[in-house]
Amino acid sequence: MHINLGKNKSAYLYFWYMNIKLLCIGKTDDKKLLALVEEYSKRLNHYIKFSIEVIPDLKKVKNLSEAQQKEKEGELILSKVGSQDHLVLLDENGKEFTSVGFSKFLQKKMNAGYKTLVLVIGGPYGFSDAVYNSSQGKIALSQMTFSHQMIRLFITEQLYRGFTILKGEPYHHR
Numbered sequence: 001m002h003i004n005l006g007k008n009k010s011a012y013l014y015f016w017y018m019n020i021k022l023l024c025i026g027k028t029d030d031k032k033l034l035a036l037v038e039e040y041s042k043r044l045n046h047y048i049k050f051s052i053e054v055i056p057d058l059k060k061v062k063n064l065s066e067a068q069q070k071e072k073e074g075e076l077i078l079s080k081v082g083s084q085d086h087l088v089l090l091d092e093n094g095k096e097f098t099s100v101g102f103s104k105f106l107q108k109k110m111n112a113g114y115k116t117l118v119l120v121i122g123g124p125y126g127f128s129d130a131v132y133n134s135s136q137g138k139i140a141l142s143q144m145t146f147s148h149q150m151i152r153l154f155i156t157e158q159l160y161r162g163f164t165i166l167k168g169e170p171y172h173h174r
Contacts, residue, residue, distance in 0.1 A: 017115075018115065019051070020116070020117045021051050021085075022051070022052045022118075022119050022120075023053050023055060023077060023080055024053070024121045025054075025057065025121065025123040027057070030149055033150070037052070037156050040153070040159075040160045041156055044159055047160075050156075055076045055077065058073065069123065070128040073128065078130060078131060080118075081118050082116065084114075085115070086109060086114040087136055088139055089122065089137070091126065091138040092140055093138060093140065094137070095137070095139055096139075096140045099158065099161050102158055102162050103166050105139075121148050121151050122148075141154050
C-alpha cells in the first residue's frame with residue numbers, strides 16, 4: 001500500500017504484503033484455547049494475512065528415540081517452508097522481546113520485504129539440527145516453560161498486540 005504524504009514525500013506500509021504462517025506440531029483438543037486462538041487470529045487478519053498450519057503428531061513415537069522424533073518432525077516442518085520464506089523458531093534459547101520490541105521486530109521483517117514470515121512451535125523435544133540450520137532466527141516468549149497449546153495462544157495474541165502497537169491503536173497500554 002502506498003500513501004502520499006504530500007509534496008515529494010511518500011511512505012509504504014507493508015501490512016498486506018507479508019503473510020505470517022504459524023506452524024505447530026500436534027493438535028489441541030482444548031476447545032477454550034482453540035476459541036481464543038481463533039478470536040485473535042480473526043482480529044489479526046484485519047492487519048495481515050495470518051494462518052495456522054498444524055502438523056499432525058507422529059505415530060508410534062514409543063519406537064523412536066528423542067533424536068529420531070526431532071528428525072522426523074524436522075522433515076515435516078521443513079516440507080512446509082518455502083525457499084523464499086523467512087523461518088523463525090519459537091525456542092526457549094531465542095531472543096526475548098517486550099511487546100513494543102516485538103512490534104518493531106515485525107515492522108523490520110515487513111520493511112525487509114519478506115513475503116512470508118514462518119513462526120514455528122516445535123514438538124516436545126524442540127527442533128532438529130536441520131531446522132535450526134534452516135532458520136533465520138529464534139524468539140523466546142519467556143524463560144518459563146509453557147505447553148505447546150498455550151504457546152499458540154500467546155504468540156497469536158502477541159502478533160495481534162504488535163500490529164495494534166504499529167497502528168497506534170489503544171489495545172496496548174504503555
